[in-house]
Amino acid sequence: MNKATQWKITITLVVVALSLWFLYPSFQWYTKSAEEKQKLQQIEDPVIEKILKLGLDLQGGMRLRLEVELDKIPEDMEANEAMNRALEIIRNRVDQFGVSEPLIAKQGLNWIIVQLPGVSDAGRALDLIGKTALLEFKLVSDQTIGEDEEAPEGYEILQGRESGKKYLVKKEAELTGAALDNAEVKVGGNFNRPRISFTMKNDSAEKFKNITELNVNRRLAIVLDDIVQSAPNIKERIPNGQGIIEGNFTMETAKDLAIVLRAGALPAPVKIIEKRVVGPKLGRDSINSGIKAMTIGLIFILLFMIAYYKKSGIIAVVALLLNIIILFGAMAYFHFTLTLPGIAGIILIIGMAVDANVLIFDRIMEEIEKGKTPRVAIDAGYKKATTTILDANITTLIAAMFLFQFGTGPVKGFAVTLFIGILASMFTAIIVAKTIFDMITSERQIKELSI
Numbered sequence: 001m002n003k004a005t006q007w008k009i010t011i012t013l014v015v016v017a018l019s020l021w022f023l024y025p026s027f028q029w030y031t032k033s034a035e036e037k038q039k040l041q042q043i044e045d046p047v048i049e050k051i052l053k054l055g056l057d058l059q060g061g062m063r064l065r066l067e068v069e070l071d072k073i074p075e076d077m078e079a080n081e082a083m084n085r086a087l088e089i090i091r092n093r094v095d096q097f098g099v100s101e102p103l104i105a106k107q108g109l110n111w112i113i114v115q116l117p118g119v120s121d122a123g124r125a126l127d128l129i130g131k132t133a134l135l136e137f138k139l140v141s142d143q144t145i146g147e148d149e150e151a152p153e154g155y156e157i158l159q160g161r162e163s164g165k166k167y168l169v170k171k172e173a174e175l176t177g178a179a180l181d182n183a184e185v186k187v188g189g190n191f192n193r194p195r196i197s198f199t200m201k202n203d204s205a206e207k208f209k210n211i212t213e214l215n216v217n218r219r220l221a222i223v224l225d226d227i228v229q230s231a232p233n234i235k236e237r238i239p240n241g242q243g244i245i246e247g248n249f250t251m252e253t254a255k256d257l258a259i260v261l262r263a264g265a266l267p268a269p270v271k272i273i274e275k276r277v278v279g280p281k282l283g284r285d286s287i288n289s290g291i292k293a294m295t296i297g298l299i300f301i302l303l304f305m306i307a308y309y310k311k312s313g314i315i316a317v318v319a320l321l322l323n324i325i326i327l328f329g330a331m332a333y334f335h336f337t338l339t340l341p342g343i344a345g346i347i348l349i350i351g352m353a354v355d356a357n358v359l360i361f362d363r364i365m366e367e368i369e370k371g372k373t374p375r376v377a378i379d380a381g382y383k384k385a386t387t388t389i390l391d392a393n394i395t396t397l398i399a400a401m402f403l404f405q406f407g408t409g410p411v412k413g414f415a416v417t418l419f420i421g422i423l424a425s426m427f428t429a430i431i432v433a434k435t436i437f438d439m440i441t442s443e444r445q446i447k448e449l450s451i
Contacts, residue, residue, distance in 0.1 A: 002442070005439065008434070012322075019329025020325065022330075022332040023329050026051045026332050030051075052331055053335065054287075054338055055337045055410075056278055057283065057339055058340060060117070060279050060281075061118050061277075061278055062116045062275070062278070063274075063275070064114040064115075064274065065107070065272070065273050065274035065275075066112040066271065066273070067270070068083060068112065068266075068267075069110075069271060070109075070110050072268045073267050081267075083106060083109075086270065087105075089263050090114065090266075090270075092263035093128055093129060093259055094114065094116065097125065097256075097259060102114065102116055112270075126275070128256050128260065130270050131260050131266075134224070135223070137176075137222060137223070138171075139174060139215060139218060139221070140167055140231050144168075145157065154170060154171055156169060156170075158221070158226055159226075159228065160228045161228060162248070173223075174207075175211070180204075181200055181201045183198040184197055184258055185258050189246060193249065194253075195245060195249065196245040196261065197243075197244050198245065199242050208238060208243075212236070213237040216235070217233065217234065219231045219233050220232065222245050224257070230246045232244075290344075291343075297350055298320075301350060305354060312361055312364075316361070319357065320350065323421070323429075326427065327417070327424045339410055339414075341413050341417075342413040342417040345413075346417055348421075349417070349418065349422065353429060360433070363381035364380075364381030364382075365381075367381050378437050378438075378441065382434050386430055389429065397419060397422055400416075400418040401419065404416060
Protein backbone atom coordinates (compact mmCIF):
# COMPACT_ATOMS: atom_id res chain seq x y z
CA MET A 1 0.00 0.00 0.00
CA ASN A 2 1.54 3.28 -1.10
CA LYS A 3 1.75 6.45 0.98
CA ALA A 4 -0.98 8.25 -1.00
CA THR A 5 -3.49 5.50 -0.15
CA GLN A 6 -2.40 5.57 3.51
CA TRP A 7 -2.99 9.33 3.62
CA LYS A 8 -6.45 8.92 2.06
CA ILE A 9 -7.36 6.27 4.63
CA THR A 10 -6.18 8.55 7.47
CA ILE A 11 -8.13 11.54 6.13
CA THR A 12 -11.28 9.44 5.67
CA LEU A 13 -11.08 8.00 9.20
CA VAL A 14 -10.50 11.46 10.70
CA VAL A 15 -13.44 13.01 8.80
CA VAL A 16 -15.82 10.18 9.75
CA ALA A 17 -14.64 10.18 13.40
CA LEU A 18 -15.15 13.95 13.67
CA SER A 19 -18.61 13.69 12.08
CA LEU A 20 -19.66 11.05 14.62
CA TRP A 21 -18.18 13.17 17.43
CA PHE A 22 -20.20 16.22 16.33
CA LEU A 23 -23.35 14.08 16.00
CA TYR A 24 -23.03 12.44 19.44
CA PRO A 25 -24.62 15.35 21.43
CA SER A 26 -27.60 15.31 19.03
CA PHE A 27 -27.94 11.55 19.49
CA GLN A 28 -27.84 12.06 23.28
CA TRP A 29 -30.43 14.84 23.14
CA TYR A 30 -33.01 13.32 20.79
CA THR A 31 -33.02 9.97 22.61
CA LYS A 32 -33.98 11.60 25.93
CA SER A 33 -37.54 11.91 27.22
CA ALA A 34 -39.42 15.22 27.29
CA GLU A 35 -38.94 15.47 31.09
CA GLU A 36 -35.17 14.98 30.81
CA LYS A 37 -34.96 17.61 28.06
CA GLN A 38 -36.88 20.10 30.19
CA LYS A 39 -34.51 19.60 33.14
CA LEU A 40 -31.46 20.16 30.92
CA GLN A 41 -33.02 23.33 29.48
CA GLN A 42 -33.65 24.69 32.97
CA ILE A 43 -30.00 24.29 33.98
CA GLU A 44 -28.83 25.50 30.52
CA ASP A 45 -26.78 22.36 29.86
CA PRO A 46 -23.94 23.07 27.36
CA VAL A 47 -24.96 19.96 25.36
CA ILE A 48 -27.95 21.95 24.05
CA GLU A 49 -25.61 24.33 22.20
CA LYS A 50 -24.01 21.43 20.29
CA ILE A 51 -27.10 19.62 19.03
CA LEU A 52 -28.43 19.66 15.47
CA LYS A 53 -31.31 22.12 15.70
CA LEU A 54 -34.73 21.48 14.13
CA GLY A 55 -36.63 24.17 12.27
CA LEU A 56 -40.10 25.52 12.92
CA ASP A 57 -41.74 22.96 10.60
CA LEU A 58 -40.13 20.02 12.44
CA GLN A 59 -40.30 20.92 16.15
CA GLY A 60 -43.33 23.23 16.09
CA GLY A 61 -43.47 26.89 17.09
CA MET A 62 -44.84 30.14 15.75
CA ARG A 63 -44.52 32.24 12.60
CA LEU A 64 -45.52 35.92 12.63
CA ARG A 65 -45.84 38.56 9.95
CA LEU A 66 -45.57 42.02 11.54
CA GLU A 67 -46.47 45.34 9.97
CA VAL A 68 -44.61 48.42 11.17
CA GLU A 69 -46.96 51.45 11.06
CA LEU A 70 -44.56 53.78 9.26
CA ASP A 71 -47.09 56.63 9.23
CA LYS A 72 -46.56 56.91 13.01
CA ILE A 73 -42.76 57.15 13.08
CA PRO A 74 -41.11 60.33 14.45
CA GLU A 75 -40.85 63.19 11.97
CA ASP A 76 -37.04 63.22 12.10
CA MET A 77 -36.77 59.51 11.20
CA GLU A 78 -36.80 57.98 7.72
CA ALA A 79 -38.86 54.88 6.90
CA ASN A 80 -35.82 52.70 6.15
CA GLU A 81 -34.14 53.77 9.39
CA ALA A 82 -37.33 52.98 11.33
CA MET A 83 -37.53 49.49 9.77
CA ASN A 84 -33.90 48.74 10.61
CA ARG A 85 -34.40 50.00 14.15
CA ALA A 86 -37.57 47.90 14.59
CA LEU A 87 -35.75 44.84 13.23
CA GLU A 88 -32.85 45.33 15.65
CA ILE A 89 -35.12 45.81 18.66
CA ILE A 90 -37.29 42.77 17.87
CA ARG A 91 -34.15 40.67 17.35
CA ASN A 92 -32.79 41.81 20.75
CA ARG A 93 -36.08 40.96 22.45
CA VAL A 94 -36.26 37.50 20.87
CA ASP A 95 -32.61 36.77 21.72
CA GLN A 96 -33.20 37.65 25.36
CA PHE A 97 -36.46 35.64 25.36
CA GLY A 98 -34.26 32.58 24.78
CA VAL A 99 -35.63 31.21 21.48
CA SER A 100 -33.28 28.77 19.75
CA GLU A 101 -32.41 29.52 16.10
CA PRO A 102 -35.07 32.21 15.43
CA LEU A 103 -35.53 33.77 11.99
CA ILE A 104 -36.12 37.54 11.89
CA ALA A 105 -36.06 39.24 8.50
CA LYS A 106 -37.52 42.21 6.61
CA GLN A 107 -40.06 41.53 3.89
CA GLY A 108 -41.30 44.20 1.52
CA LEU A 109 -41.43 47.84 2.59
CA ASN A 110 -42.96 47.56 6.05
CA TRP A 111 -43.22 43.89 7.02
CA ILE A 112 -41.05 41.82 9.37
CA ILE A 113 -41.16 38.01 9.40
CA VAL A 114 -40.48 36.32 12.75
CA GLN A 115 -40.15 32.54 13.14
CA LEU A 116 -39.87 31.16 16.66
CA PRO A 117 -39.15 27.40 16.69
CA GLY A 118 -40.07 25.57 19.86
CA VAL A 119 -42.18 28.40 21.36
CA SER A 120 -45.13 26.95 23.26
CA ASP A 121 -46.48 30.08 25.01
CA ALA A 122 -47.76 31.99 21.96
CA GLY A 123 -49.53 34.69 24.00
CA ARG A 124 -46.41 35.63 25.94
CA ALA A 125 -44.29 35.77 22.77
CA LEU A 126 -46.86 37.96 21.01
CA ASP A 127 -46.99 40.37 23.93
CA LEU A 128 -43.20 40.55 24.13
CA ILE A 129 -42.63 41.17 20.41
CA GLY A 130 -45.56 43.47 19.67
CA LYS A 131 -45.22 45.78 22.67
CA THR A 132 -44.01 49.25 21.67
CA ALA A 133 -42.41 49.67 25.12
CA LEU A 134 -42.19 53.46 25.14
CA LEU A 135 -41.03 54.24 28.68
CA GLU A 136 -41.47 57.79 29.97
CA PHE A 137 -40.92 59.54 33.29
CA LYS A 138 -43.57 62.25 33.81
CA LEU A 139 -44.28 64.52 36.77
CA VAL A 140 -47.71 64.09 38.36
CA SER A 141 -49.78 67.22 39.04
CA ASP A 142 -50.90 67.97 42.62
CA GLN A 143 -54.19 69.22 41.20
CA THR A 144 -57.16 66.89 41.58
CA ILE A 145 -59.45 66.49 38.60
CA GLY A 146 -63.07 65.40 38.40
CA GLU A 147 -64.50 62.53 36.39
CA ASP A 148 -65.66 64.64 33.43
CA GLU A 149 -63.10 67.44 33.62
CA GLU A 150 -60.57 67.92 30.85
CA ALA A 151 -56.86 68.15 31.49
CA PRO A 152 -55.42 71.68 31.66
CA GLU A 153 -53.01 72.85 28.98
CA GLY A 154 -49.67 71.03 29.07
CA TYR A 155 -51.13 68.08 30.97
CA GLU A 156 -52.91 64.82 30.09
CA ILE A 157 -54.93 62.19 31.92
CA LEU A 158 -53.46 58.68 31.84
CA GLN A 159 -54.91 55.40 33.02
CA GLY A 160 -53.11 53.63 35.84
CA ARG A 161 -52.14 49.97 35.86
CA GLU A 162 -54.76 49.39 38.54
CA SER A 163 -58.25 49.59 37.04
CA GLY A 164 -60.17 52.80 37.71
CA LYS A 165 -57.11 54.77 38.77
CA LYS A 166 -56.22 57.85 36.72
CA TYR A 167 -53.33 60.31 36.86
CA LEU A 168 -52.98 63.92 35.73
CA VAL A 169 -49.43 64.11 34.36
CA LYS A 170 -47.34 66.50 32.30
CA LYS A 171 -47.53 65.87 28.56
CA GLU A 172 -43.82 66.41 28.13
CA ALA A 173 -41.69 63.61 29.58
CA GLU A 174 -38.77 64.48 31.82
CA LEU A 175 -36.87 61.42 30.58
CA THR A 176 -37.59 58.48 28.26
CA GLY A 177 -36.50 54.85 28.11
CA ALA A 178 -33.52 55.91 25.98
CA ALA A 179 -31.96 57.05 29.26
CA LEU A 180 -31.82 53.50 30.64
CA ASP A 181 -28.55 51.61 30.75
CA ASN A 182 -29.92 48.39 32.26
CA ALA A 183 -33.06 46.86 33.73
CA GLU A 184 -33.32 43.66 35.74
CA VAL A 185 -35.82 41.85 37.95
CA LYS A 186 -35.44 41.89 41.70
CA VAL A 187 -37.70 40.76 44.53
CA GLY A 188 -38.44 43.14 47.39
CA GLY A 189 -40.79 45.77 48.79
CA ASN A 190 -43.41 45.41 51.50
CA PHE A 191 -44.93 42.26 49.98
CA ASN A 192 -41.70 40.76 48.60
CA ARG A 193 -42.97 40.92 45.01
CA PRO A 194 -41.04 40.99 41.72
CA ARG A 195 -40.13 44.47 40.54
CA ILE A 196 -37.84 46.01 37.94
CA SER A 197 -34.67 47.73 39.09
CA PHE A 198 -33.23 50.11 36.48
CA THR A 199 -29.97 52.02 36.09
CA MET A 200 -29.57 55.11 33.93
CA LYS A 201 -26.71 56.11 31.66
CA ASN A 202 -24.16 58.55 33.09
CA ASP A 203 -25.46 61.69 31.33
CA SER A 204 -29.09 60.79 32.07
CA ALA A 205 -28.25 60.02 35.71
CA GLU A 206 -27.11 63.61 36.13
CA LYS A 207 -30.35 64.90 34.62
CA PHE A 208 -32.38 62.51 36.80
CA LYS A 209 -30.56 63.84 39.87
CA ASN A 210 -31.55 67.44 38.96
CA ILE A 211 -35.17 66.45 38.31
CA THR A 212 -35.52 64.68 41.66
CA GLU A 213 -33.73 67.51 43.50
CA LEU A 214 -36.15 70.15 42.13
CA ASN A 215 -39.28 68.05 42.74
CA VAL A 216 -38.89 66.62 46.25
CA ASN A 217 -42.28 65.59 47.72
CA ARG A 218 -43.84 65.38 44.25
CA ARG A 219 -44.77 62.17 42.47
CA LEU A 220 -42.99 60.97 39.36
CA ALA A 221 -45.07 58.70 37.14
CA ILE A 222 -43.34 55.81 35.38
CA VAL A 223 -45.34 55.43 32.17
CA LEU A 224 -45.08 52.48 29.78
CA ASP A 225 -47.06 52.72 26.53
CA ASP A 226 -49.34 55.43 28.03
CA ILE A 227 -50.15 53.29 31.10
CA VAL A 228 -48.90 54.51 34.48
CA GLN A 229 -47.08 51.56 36.03
CA SER A 230 -46.37 53.34 39.31
CA ALA A 231 -46.13 56.90 40.61
CA PRO A 232 -43.75 56.92 43.60
CA ASN A 233 -43.24 59.99 45.74
CA ILE A 234 -39.82 61.66 45.41
CA LYS A 235 -38.56 61.65 49.00
CA GLU A 236 -35.10 63.02 48.28
CA ARG A 237 -32.59 63.70 45.53
CA ILE A 238 -31.50 60.51 43.71
CA PRO A 239 -27.86 61.02 42.74
CA ASN A 240 -26.94 57.60 41.30
CA GLY A 241 -29.51 57.29 38.49
CA GLN A 242 -31.08 54.17 39.95
CA GLY A 243 -34.75 53.47 40.49
CA ILE A 244 -37.44 50.82 40.81
CA ILE A 245 -40.63 50.15 38.82
CA GLU A 246 -43.19 48.54 41.10
CA GLY A 247 -46.55 47.10 40.17
CA ASN A 248 -48.67 43.99 40.41
CA PHE A 249 -46.09 41.92 38.48
CA THR A 250 -45.64 38.19 38.36
CA MET A 251 -42.07 36.93 37.93
CA GLU A 252 -42.80 36.18 34.25
CA THR A 253 -44.33 39.58 33.41
CA ALA A 254 -41.52 41.34 35.29
CA LYS A 255 -38.89 39.43 33.28
CA ASP A 256 -40.62 40.27 29.99
CA LEU A 257 -40.87 43.95 30.93
CA ALA A 258 -37.17 44.01 31.81
CA ILE A 259 -36.40 42.46 28.40
CA VAL A 260 -38.32 45.10 26.42
CA LEU A 261 -36.82 47.91 28.51
CA ARG A 262 -33.28 46.67 27.87
CA ALA A 263 -33.95 46.23 24.15
CA GLY A 264 -35.51 49.68 23.83
CA ALA A 265 -38.74 51.08 22.43
CA LEU A 266 -39.96 50.38 18.92
CA PRO A 267 -39.89 53.49 16.70
CA ALA A 268 -43.54 52.93 15.72
CA PRO A 269 -46.42 50.63 16.70
CA VAL A 270 -46.24 47.09 15.30
CA LYS A 271 -49.34 45.26 14.12
CA ILE A 272 -49.53 41.47 13.81
CA ILE A 273 -51.21 40.78 10.45
CA GLU A 274 -50.54 37.04 10.22
CA LYS A 275 -49.95 34.36 12.83
CA ARG A 276 -49.34 30.67 12.29
CA VAL A 277 -48.79 28.21 15.11
CA VAL A 278 -47.30 24.82 14.24
CA GLY A 279 -47.95 22.17 16.88
CA PRO A 280 -45.21 19.74 17.94
CA LYS A 281 -47.37 16.80 16.74
CA LEU A 282 -47.38 18.16 13.19
CA GLY A 283 -43.60 18.56 13.46
CA ARG A 284 -43.22 14.93 14.58
CA ASP A 285 -45.40 13.79 11.68
CA SER A 286 -43.17 15.76 9.28
CA ILE A 287 -40.04 14.15 10.73
CA ASN A 288 -41.54 10.66 10.53
CA SER A 289 -42.70 11.19 6.94
CA GLY A 290 -39.28 12.58 5.96
CA ILE A 291 -37.41 9.69 7.59
CA LYS A 292 -39.79 7.20 5.97
CA ALA A 293 -39.26 8.72 2.50
CA MET A 294 -35.49 8.85 3.02
CA THR A 295 -35.32 5.24 4.26
CA ILE A 296 -37.43 3.83 1.40
CA GLY A 297 -35.41 5.77 -1.19
CA LEU A 298 -32.15 4.64 0.40
CA ILE A 299 -33.17 0.96 0.46
CA PHE A 300 -34.22 0.97 -3.21
CA ILE A 301 -30.96 2.68 -4.24
CA LEU A 302 -28.85 0.24 -2.20
CA LEU A 303 -30.63 -2.78 -3.66
CA PHE A 304 -30.22 -1.46 -7.20
CA MET A 305 -26.49 -0.70 -6.75
CA ILE A 306 -25.73 -4.14 -5.32
CA ALA A 307 -27.88 -5.97 -7.88
CA TYR A 308 -26.46 -4.10 -10.89
CA TYR A 309 -22.83 -3.50 -9.87
CA LYS A 310 -22.42 -6.57 -7.64
CA LYS A 311 -19.47 -6.30 -5.17
CA SER A 312 -18.49 -2.87 -6.48
CA GLY A 313 -22.01 -1.75 -5.60
CA ILE A 314 -21.24 -2.55 -1.95
CA ILE A 315 -18.39 -0.01 -2.12
CA ALA A 316 -20.88 2.58 -3.41
CA VAL A 317 -23.23 1.70 -0.54
CA VAL A 318 -20.45 2.23 2.05
CA ALA A 319 -19.57 5.57 0.44
CA LEU A 320 -23.24 6.62 0.46
CA LEU A 321 -23.73 5.80 4.17
CA LEU A 322 -20.55 7.71 5.03
CA ASN A 323 -21.87 10.60 2.95
CA ILE A 324 -24.99 10.83 5.12
CA ILE A 325 -22.92 10.69 8.34
CA ILE A 326 -20.59 13.45 7.12
CA LEU A 327 -23.56 15.59 6.00
CA PHE A 328 -25.29 15.45 9.39
CA GLY A 329 -21.98 15.87 11.24
CA ALA A 330 -21.17 19.05 9.27
CA MET A 331 -24.66 20.47 9.91
CA ALA A 332 -24.27 19.80 13.64
CA TYR A 333 -20.79 21.38 13.75
CA PHE A 334 -21.87 24.59 11.98
CA HIS A 335 -25.12 24.76 14.05
CA PHE A 336 -27.31 24.71 10.95
CA THR A 337 -31.02 24.16 11.39
CA LEU A 338 -32.63 21.11 9.79
CA THR A 339 -35.97 21.91 8.14
CA LEU A 340 -38.50 19.88 6.13
CA PRO A 341 -37.08 21.23 2.83
CA GLY A 342 -33.68 20.28 4.26
CA ILE A 343 -34.83 16.66 4.53
CA ALA A 344 -35.96 16.92 0.89
CA GLY A 345 -32.44 18.13 0.09
CA ILE A 346 -30.95 15.08 1.85
CA ILE A 347 -33.15 12.75 -0.24
CA LEU A 348 -31.98 14.56 -3.38
CA ILE A 349 -28.35 14.27 -2.24
CA ILE A 350 -28.71 10.48 -1.85
CA GLY A 351 -29.62 10.23 -5.54
CA MET A 352 -26.87 12.65 -6.62
CA ALA A 353 -24.22 10.81 -4.59
CA VAL A 354 -25.10 7.52 -6.27
CA ASP A 355 -25.09 9.26 -9.66
CA ALA A 356 -21.36 10.03 -9.20
CA ASN A 357 -20.65 6.35 -8.51
CA VAL A 358 -22.68 5.30 -11.56
CA LEU A 359 -20.56 7.57 -13.78
CA ILE A 360 -17.34 6.16 -12.32
CA PHE A 361 -18.41 2.50 -12.53
CA ASP A 362 -19.56 2.85 -16.14
CA ARG A 363 -16.20 4.37 -17.06
CA ILE A 364 -14.40 1.50 -15.32
CA MET A 365 -16.51 -1.03 -17.22
CA GLU A 366 -15.62 0.70 -20.51
CA GLU A 367 -11.92 0.38 -19.67
CA ILE A 368 -12.31 -3.32 -18.73
CA GLU A 369 -14.06 -3.96 -22.07
CA LYS A 370 -10.96 -2.56 -23.78
CA GLY A 371 -8.95 -5.35 -22.17
CA LYS A 372 -7.26 -3.40 -19.38
CA THR A 373 -6.48 -4.96 -16.00
CA PRO A 374 -8.75 -4.07 -13.04
CA ARG A 375 -6.12 -1.81 -11.41
CA VAL A 376 -5.48 0.16 -14.61
CA ALA A 377 -9.22 0.27 -15.43
CA ILE A 378 -10.05 1.72 -12.00
CA ASP A 379 -7.42 4.47 -12.31
CA ALA A 380 -8.49 5.33 -15.86
CA GLY A 381 -12.19 5.23 -14.98
CA TYR A 382 -11.77 7.63 -12.05
CA LYS A 383 -9.54 9.94 -14.09
CA LYS A 384 -12.10 10.24 -16.90
CA ALA A 385 -15.20 10.48 -14.68
CA THR A 386 -13.82 13.00 -12.17
CA THR A 387 -13.97 15.95 -14.60
CA THR A 388 -17.62 15.22 -15.44
CA ILE A 389 -18.52 14.85 -11.75
CA LEU A 390 -16.82 18.12 -10.84
CA ASP A 391 -18.50 20.02 -13.70
CA ALA A 392 -21.96 18.76 -12.76
CA ASN A 393 -21.54 19.35 -9.02
CA ILE A 394 -19.92 22.79 -9.27
CA THR A 395 -22.90 24.12 -11.26
CA THR A 396 -25.23 22.74 -8.55
CA LEU A 397 -23.05 24.31 -5.85
CA ILE A 398 -23.40 27.70 -7.57
CA ALA A 399 -27.19 27.26 -7.71
CA ALA A 400 -27.23 26.36 -3.99
CA MET A 401 -25.20 29.50 -3.16
CA PHE A 402 -27.71 31.71 -5.01
CA LEU A 403 -30.63 29.97 -3.29
CA PHE A 404 -29.02 30.65 0.09
CA GLN A 405 -28.18 34.27 -0.76
CA PHE A 406 -31.57 35.31 -2.11
CA GLY A 407 -33.90 32.75 -0.53
CA THR A 408 -35.63 32.98 2.83
CA GLY A 409 -36.57 30.48 5.53
CA PRO A 410 -37.27 27.02 4.05
CA VAL A 411 -35.43 27.80 0.80
CA LYS A 412 -32.26 28.56 2.78
CA GLY A 413 -32.64 25.27 4.67
CA PHE A 414 -32.80 23.40 1.37
CA ALA A 415 -29.79 25.33 -0.01
CA VAL A 416 -27.61 24.61 3.06
CA THR A 417 -28.35 20.88 2.95
CA LEU A 418 -27.76 20.75 -0.80
CA PHE A 419 -24.44 22.62 -0.57
CA ILE A 420 -22.96 20.51 2.23
CA GLY A 421 -24.35 17.29 0.75
CA ILE A 422 -22.74 17.90 -2.64
CA LEU A 423 -19.33 18.52 -1.04
CA ALA A 424 -19.73 15.36 1.05
CA SER A 425 -20.84 13.29 -1.96
CA MET A 426 -17.83 14.41 -4.01
CA PHE A 427 -15.54 13.49 -1.12
CA THR A 428 -17.08 10.02 -0.62
CA ALA A 429 -17.36 9.19 -4.35
CA ILE A 430 -13.95 10.46 -5.47
CA ILE A 431 -11.82 9.92 -2.33
CA VAL A 432 -13.48 7.28 -0.14
CA ALA A 433 -14.65 4.84 -2.85
CA LYS A 434 -11.34 5.18 -4.73
CA THR A 435 -9.43 4.48 -1.50
CA ILE A 436 -11.41 1.25 -0.92
CA PHE A 437 -10.67 0.15 -4.50
CA ASP A 438 -6.95 0.94 -3.97
CA MET A 439 -6.89 -1.08 -0.74
CA ILE A 440 -8.45 -4.09 -2.46
CA THR A 441 -6.22 -3.99 -5.55
CA SER A 442 -3.00 -3.28 -3.62
CA GLU A 443 -3.31 -6.27 -1.29
CA ARG A 444 -3.60 -8.86 -4.06
CA GLN A 445 -3.60 -9.11 -7.80
CA ILE A 446 -7.21 -9.15 -8.98
CA LYS A 447 -7.71 -10.59 -12.42
CA GLU A 448 -11.45 -9.90 -12.62
CA LEU A 449 -13.40 -7.02 -11.06
CA SER A 450 -16.96 -7.72 -9.89
CA ILE A 451 -18.72 -4.76 -11.48
